Amino acid sequence: MKRDLSGGEDNGDKRVVFLPSRGAGSGDVDAAGVLDSRLLPDRDFLAQWDAVIVETAQKDRLLSQAILNFTLREKVNRANLPLHGLIVMHGPPGTGKTSLARGLAARTAEAIGKLGQFRFIEVEPHALAGAALGKSQRAVRDLLGQTVAEQAERGPLIVLLDEVETLAGDRARMSMDANPIDVHRATDAVLAQLDQLAAKYPHLLFIATSNFTRAVDGAFLSRADLIENIGLPGPEACRSILRSALDELARACPGTASISQDAEFERAAKHCVGLDGRRIRKLVISACALRKQTAIDPNGLTATDVLEAAIQAQEESKSIREEQS
Template identity: 25%
Template sequence: MNYLDTAFSALTSNQLLVGGVGTLAFGSLMYVLRTVPETMLDLVERTVWTKVFVESLSNEYPDVDAFIEGRRLDFFSRSLEIKDGGLKTGFGGGWGVYGGTFFKYSKTKSAQQFTPFETITISFLTRDRCVVERFMRDCKPEEHRNSIQISMFSAGGGEGGLRRRKRGLDTVFVDQSIKDRLVSRFSWFQGAEEWHASRGIPWKLGVVLHGPPGTGKTSLIHALASDFGFDIKYIKSLHGLGAAFKSGTSNDLFVIEDIDTIANSLDRGTKAKDEDPAMRASPLHEILNSMDGMQTPDGLKFIVTTNHLDRLDPAIVRPGRIDEVIEVGPLPIESARAMFRAFYGREGIAGYTPRTGAELQQMFSTMSAEEVESELGLKVVERVREVA
């Protein structure tokens, strides 16, 4: 008998060991047999179903939530909740039908966030991605197709939002060259991902609009987003800016209005000696790294506005971090005359000294065309007398 035969004989003669090996073998066999159905089900899940995940921070979440409510099968789910004054699909799971295609959904809430964070997962019984794309288009109500979503972000995260009716750039009265410059830059940026990648340049676009109050900076942003089909993510606090930027999609335009007023002492000076240095430095540090650093996501688009460009730290507006710095000032006479035509339906304004769009709008909304022309003409005469 050789060494192997002797060892095998010793093993088989030990009843305790044989029993243990047999139990282990049987357990392993049962585990394999049990995992086969699970593996097959997982394979079916991945090959037959098409999934889409919608998070509550996304602009589409309210529309998807309401759309499911009208198409779910009550027999499989009776879970409801009260939201926005009406019954909506509650948390849990269920089934529904869309365009002859079965889908299953689950709605969950995470308690690990400063604000409630919900996720809807929808699995369509089809491999056709077009079904999902049609579903996402159809879930948007008709009245929403002529509006943009404005979502609010503070230091604690998302704060919900609202919808605003779209407006065209032709309804905003600023210097035409400014509109042309912005449209050209955003149009080019939308298709320039490969251009940036091939040159090792971060694919992001930052714009600063500066100028006196009432010159139309906010209206210009609203119209620009409307024309490009962007939704706006409005930053109310610079703390948490990086997290807000990372929540964006290719369809989002981030807006930071009056940046010099929503954080304490953005520059590196000593204007606010009584403040905690850490709190004073935090907003600036977050801005710099979020706009142009390791935290900057691809495809980021943001517009910053300020009435006082000189109050911003030079690091914020340096080339590379900000791509366009555009001054929006009082209306030139061509734009003022275009605004006059829009309000009164005729040509007008012979004498004119530069005014902001807000000043002219107030005049055009409360005075007749003749009164406006007379008032503007008087201002020109007064201006000549002052110079003389």
């Protein structure tokens, strides 16, 4: 199937036309705990999906599970086939989980737009978890039980719970320094609302991300229909990510276009193994800042600069790991 970013898709026999993307805030949801709301599919989110380099099979699993949520849930008895409408992505910071989640929302809406106008909400978890003592439970209940429920009444809805450990913390591991009773109640509220929403709205999907699954409550994870580990990129993915970042730089600075053809590029790519995708992309920026001349005019960047930045990034990463161990 060929995507047409002008606003439609050609699937061979018929053309599906989408509403034009209007970007951040286009979902018109103004409520406490909502970071962003959009109409789907969204061009920015589709671009994020394409930009995150992971195995194709992994993207296929995520998309298939998301689609299944909308095509099967309302047809089966949840007591026998418990689809909760929850996908969890976990892994180290910088591996693209949030971008994948946003992109997954857009790709799902693109794939099954016949169900109606899809909407998207991104929750601001820290705003809820940071509520005054005794208020977190109410904030969670208001967001999920009212705001999300109201939007789910309007049609297909996808909700992103980024850094979900701040909302559904593991009750068995709570510290006495973190208002454990309040956090315990907030987690209880999340679980109760998830169950109620799953039962009432079959066209509602939650996508949650976490850097620390050990900090996420086990009862929350047990409700997930799919738990997908988004790990550090392998050697070939590192090479592709570095090339992608350099290609983007070359769009703005054509003088750098030949860097990825240089032998030093291959050495730099090997030094990227063990880094997360975000750090690999940022090392291209770091390379531009190695010298004042290239900061003024990045067209003068060389493959040797990129290699030096990759080596520095590895050393910094190693130092951080040692400090944290």
